[in-house]
Amino acid sequence: MSSILRINITRIFYFLAGCALLFLFFVVTKDYWLRGLGNFLVVEDVVKPADAIVVLAGHDEERVKYAVQLYNQKYAKWIVMSGPQADKMKQEAVDAGIPEDKILLEQKTVHTYQHPLFVKAVLQERGLTSASVVSTPY
Numbered sequence: 001m002s003s004i005l006r007i008n009i010t011r012i013f014y015f016l017a018g019c020a021l022l023f024l025f026f027v028v029t030k031d032y033w034l035r036g037l038g039n040f041l042v043v044e045d046v047v048k049p050a051d052a053i054v055v056l057a058g059h060d061e062e063r064v065k066y067a068v069q070l071y072n073q074k075y076a077k078w079i080v081m082s083g084p085q086a087d088k089m090k091q092e093a094v095d096a097g098i099p100e101d102k103i104l105l106e107q108k109t110v111h112t113y114q115h116p117l118f119v120k121a122v123l124q125e126r127g128l129t130s131a132s133v134v135s136t137p138y
Helices: 002-028 030-039 062-072 086-095 112-125
Strands: 052-056 078-082 103-106 131-134
Touching: 002 030, 052 062, 052 112, 062 078, 062 086, 062 131, 078 086, 078 112, 086 103, 103 112
Parallel strands: 052 078, 052 131, 078 103
Antiparallel strands: none
16 A cells, blocks of 8 residues: 555656646746747737827827827828827827827717727818827737
């Protein structure tokens, strides 16, 4: 009975040691394989010129910075700030050098699904027919 118990304890020890080594391997290499697994989720869109750049409200300033960059690279003649934070986003863009009269505001949006509905009306008021949308890249 003791030899059977010893064999089972040895097997359990080797199994647990293997699990620990596998866990250690994944912890040490997590940055590599997580990035690799996540890459298939990223879609790189080619930016094309449009009438306007639409910035969706969010909790990061990167959206406005990217819109300013696109505007400065002549991808559009207008920027539309959409959402309840539109005034704040407009000020960030003006502080970054965008002319105030080239920024349109859409402040009715409360929920994400409302952005296209209300932005469309703002674009149509100016006779604009195309837009590039800036959101968070994840």
